[in-house]
Amino acid sequence: MAVATQRVSALPRPSFKPIIEHTLKKPVQDAVKFDPKKHLAYTPPTQVTMMKDIGYAEDTGISPMAVSQPFQLFSPEAIQQMRAEIFKPEVMENCSFSSNIAARQLRGYASKYAPFTYDAWHHPETLAIMSEIAGVDLIPQFDYEIGNINLSVKTDEQTKEELDAINKQKTYFAEDEGIAGCPWEDDKPIVGWHEDSYPFVCVLMLSDCTNMVGGETALRTANGEIMKVRGPQEGCGVILQGRYITHQALRALGAKERITSVTSFRPRSAFKKDDTVLTTVRPISDLSELYYEFAEYRCEIMEERLRKERKDMMARRRARKKFDTVGHKRFLEESAAFLEHSNREMVEDSKVTSGYIDKIDIPDVVVGATEDARPAKRARVE
Numbered sequence: 001m002a003v004a005t006q007r008v009s010a011l012p013r014p015s016f017k018p019i020i021e022h023t024l025k026k027p028v029q030d031a032v033k034f035d036p037k038k039h040l041a042y043t044p045p046t047q048v049t050m051m052k053d054i055g056y057a058e059d060t061g062i063s064p065m066a067v068s069q070p071f072q073l074f075s076p077e078a079i080q081q082m083r084a085e086i087f088k089p090e091v092m093e094n095c096s097f098s099s100n101i102a103a104r105q106l107r108g109y110a111s112k113y114a115p116f117t118y119d120a121w122h123h124p125e126t127l128a129i130m131s132e133i134a135g136v137d138l139i140p141q142f143d144y145e146i147g148n149i150n151l152s153v154k155t156d157e158q159t160k161e162e163l164d165a166i167n168k169q170k171t172y173f174a175e176d177e178g179i180a181g182c183p184w185e186d187d188k189p190i191v192g193w194h195e196d197s198y199p200f201v202c203v204l205m206l207s208d209c210t211n212m213v214g215g216e217t218a219l220r221t222a223n224g225e226i227m228k229v230r231g232p233q234e235g236c237g238v239i240l241q242g243r244y245i246t247h248q249a250l251r252a253l254g255a256k257e258r259i260t261s262v263t264s265f266r267p268r269s270a271f272k273k274d275d276t277v278l279t280t281v282r283p284i285s286d287l288s289e290l291y292y293e294f295a296e297y298r299c300e301i302m303e304e305r306l307r308k309e310r311k312d313m314m315a316r317r318r319a320r321k322k323f324d325t326v327g328h329k330r331f332l333e334e335s336a337a338f339l340e341h342s343n344r345e346m347v348e349d350s351k352v353t354s355g356y357i358d359k360i361d362i363p364d365v366v367v368g369a370t371e372d373a374r375p376a377k378r379a380r381v382e
Helices: 076-086 089-094 115-122 124-134 156-168 170-176 183-187 287-318 325-345
Strands: 048-050 065-068 138-140 148-153 191-194 200-205 217-220 226-229 236-240 247-249 257-267 379-381
Touching (some): 124 138, 124 200, 124 236, 287 325
Antiparallel strands (some): 200 236
16 A cells, blocks of 8 residues: 555644553562563463455465464563553653554554563563464564554543443343444444554553453454454453454443553564565654664565575585576565565655554445344454
């Protein structure tokens, strides 16, 4: 998708007091070090939905998997520490971004301001969990994309209004287990319809979900229907191959806050396909930092591929085999396409409209609507 060049008015950044006092059982200090024995609390997901289950070919993405059910990942102590790091004044002041699809996000903070969060996502045991679920060996995309925070915080009045609406629709919610269409869910998503810039994302819940209704992730299947995946509870994560599936985060009802952390991943191997784009992140990033990290990892991949090609050529020559003209030309063509892709994604700063992300507008899919205009049911991943 092309980057829009038109200027849009800046979105207001909501001011709020973080709802953190109820979740902190004891003071959290910067000196806390990530310890997988204390801070990982992994329970495997009950189900992993595959790409073929939602109508896509298994080779659509990098792995046959599409999305996992929520799974327990971090302990309460780990979540407390992560929350403490994102609510540091310097993070809120220096790392806040707004856009037309998300009112407030915190980005690019982990390596500088959040050592616990940074170490948690880089730890080999955490990466082993991510890789097991995804079906491919993963590493963080790069440091700038560790712990992207999506914030949704409401007033007492807004929360009460939503709870009243839930009570009025309790029949629908009882029959549909909370997944019937609801105006707040469908019309005011936390993040609008989009495809991620990166191959895999892990969405981690940082809020107490005790009284929360909704908050699912909605997916668009290959035939255009909408699927919902249950929202994770506090300390739980969901892994999604988000580069290849159109999705959105639905609004949670009945809770004053919904704070999620999204960390992006890519295959460790330089020889897996890499069609990463920067479409959804350019307008909400420090472009210098983003481009440094994007360019560095793309150069690293190219370096590894060139080294292997040279090594293979040398081995072929030592074996006195004829030069593989066709094979080497194919390598050069693939390399040229890879470099051109990198060049295309690094748009000049002056052509990037801050805060404006091209959205994917997808009309609601009405399944079995009745005469009384009851909200349409949506398929859900169990």
